[in-house]
Amino acid sequence: MVGEDIFTADFKTDPLWWDDVPRPRPPAPPLPSRVDVVVVGSGYAGLNCALVVTRAGRSTLVLEAAEPGYGASTRLAGFIGRFLHYSFGKLTKRFGLQRAVRMFKESGDAHWLLLELIEREQMEVGKLYRGRFTAAHSPQAYEALARNAEEINRHVPFDFAMCPRSEQHREIGTDYYHGGMILHEHGTLQPAKYHQGLLDAVARAGVGIAAMTPVTRITRQADGFAVLTERGTVQARDVVIATNGYANTQPTTPWIRRRIIPIPAYQIATEPLSAALMKQIKPGGRAVIDSKVNIYWDRPSPDDARLIFGARTGDKADDLRVMARRLRELMVEVYPQLSETRLSHVWQGMMGFSFDRLPHIGRTRDGVYYATGFCGSGLPLGTYFGQKIGHRVLDDSQAETAFWNLGFPTWPFYNGNPWFLRPVMAWHDRSDRRGRPGIARAG
Numbered sequence: 001m002v003g004e005d006i007f008t009a010d011f012k013t014d015p016l017w018w019d020d021v022p023r024p025r026p027p028a029p030p031l032p033s034r035v036d037v038v039v040v041g042s043g044y045a046g047l048n049c050a051l052v053v054t055r056a057g058r059s060t061l062v063l064e065a066a067e068p069g070y071g072a073s074t075r076l077a078g079f080i081g082r083f084l085h086y087s088f089g090k091l092t093k094r095f096g097l098q099r100a101v102r103m104f105k106e107s108g109d110a111h112w113l114l115l116e117l118i119e120r121e122q123m124e125v126g127k128l129y130r131g132r133f134t135a136a137h138s139p140q141a142y143e144a145l146a147r148n149a150e151e152i153n154r155h156v157p158f159d160f161a162m163c164p165r166s167e168q169h170r171e172i173g174t175d176y177y178h179g180g181m182i183l184h185e186h187g188t189l190q191p192a193k194y195h196q197g198l199l200d201a202v203a204r205a206g207v208g209i210a211a212m213t214p215v216t217r218i219t220r221q222a223d224g225f226a227v228l229t230e231r232g233t234v235q236a237r238d239v240v241i242a243t244n245g246y247a248n249t250q251p252t253t254p255w256i257r258r259r260i261i262p263i264p265a266y267q268i269a270t271e272p273l274s275a276a277l278m279k280q281i282k283p284g285g286r287a288v289i290d291s292k293v294n295i296y297w298d299r300p301s302p303d304d305a306r307l308i309f310g311a312r313t314g315d316k317a318d319d320l321r322v323m324a325r326r327l328r329e330l331m332v333e334v335y336p337q338l339s340e341t342r343l344s345h346v347w348q349g350m351m352g353f354s355f356d357r358l359p360h361i362g363r364t365r366d367g368v369y370y371a372t373g374f375c376g377s378g379l380p381l382g383t384y385f386g387q388k389i390g391h392r393v394l395d396d397s398q399a400e401t402a403f404w405n406l407g408f409p410t411w412p413f414y415n416g417n418p419w420f421l422r423p424v425m426a427w428h429d430r431s432d433r434r435g436r437p438g439i440a441r442a443g
């Protein structure tokens, strides 16, 4: 019996992914005094931007406050696919049909671009193309998922199949859900391996990365910018901010900080399960996201040995072990078969949400570029908008996107401290429990 002792002897409060890809501790050589482009942040968005501009001949420096990939890009769940936190109807209402179709198509482009990049740069990412099961948390949510998918399919080809509750045991070993939607194009990868693949690609291209170098201020000058860091100042013609959910950790760009809601998210990994138990809970081997606003998600590890489970996004955790216990209770609620299973890892990362739940790419009044607000979907979207912002800096034909300068909303008096997060999450929890459809996302 597991009892109180729910942790393995080697239990860690770091991402499972770091077991295979330990965090690099690079040396900190002196900073160059001038480069063409400074990129702030070394996640998927920053590195993809750096790759594009460097390959076009610009001298580039990535400035990172901690170790390369310290942010969400080595901590996430690793789900890939089309993501937009908008029902197609709402997107159409806000932007009109034509632009909504373009935006939705681009969410697919982001997915295919990511896969192309992985292939072109010959990255080893432990990819699994087994599709995704979007699990409905209520009968109404099931109907809403189907309606949204059919609506999308009328305008953009969308590869989905509905799976009613009576058949869901083919996909998922639980009665917790009310059927769901299978997305065949979706999958999962090992996110830290993808990040390492990017680090290798930028190193081959000749990008400089200055780790442990927090940017403290950016000031406009006649011929570009002075980028002040804790290790000196770098002059740059162009500056790109790619700090997403970590934007408020440094006082660099108040304008962006006022538009990003940093949201903590948590995951646990189980000890290795027997093949029979894994088959019981995941007969289809697919990753699962549910249809709540406060979502639960899970996936098998790349070697199919462990279950990774996430929930309680937005909650506060002073002690990650306490959070691990809470997540485990939810995991067992969904999969009672895991009541005797121990945990080997718990970890946390920051998502960067925008107030309108859309990704944002643009340029501030001062002329600083940004790609941010990926709302928990930055694996494809950070890759895509990182590249797009690189093309904007180059001012070339590949820069075009329907997401350019959408208008980046904030709230009066908001300064980057999301004091409202817990009451808002509690409100969503209540609505989720009542079975309200939540967001009929297309991913």
Ligand SMILES: Cc1cc2nc3c(=O)[nH]c(=O)nc-3n(C[C@H](O)[C@H](O)[C@H](O)COP(=O)(O)OP(=O)(O)OC[C@H]3O[C@@H](n4cnc5c(N)ncnc54)[C@H](O)[C@@H]3O)c2cc1C
Residues within 6 Å of the ligand: 040, 041, 042, 043, 044, 045, 046, 063, 064, 065, 066, 068, 069, 070, 071, 072, 073, 074, 075, 076, 077, 078, 079, 080, 213, 214, 215, 216, 242, 243, 244, 245, 246, 247, 249, 250, 251, 252, 264, 265, 266, 267, 310, 348, 349, 350, 351, 352, 371, 372, 374, 375, 376, 377, 378, 379, 380, 381, 382
């Ligand atoms: C638990 C969790 C699960 C997730 N699951 C998924 C998923 O399955 N699929 C998906 O698509 N997305 C997922 N996401 C979201 C995804 O991880 C992010 O959207 C993506 O990694 C963002 O990449 P980025 O490059 O924009 O930022 P990040 O990778 O967060 O990098 C930002 C970097 O900026 C640095 N920085 C901040 N301020 C400064 C400064 N002043 N000076 C220098 N450096 C600075 C930070 O140290 C950090 O390293 C998840 C996120 C979390 C937390």
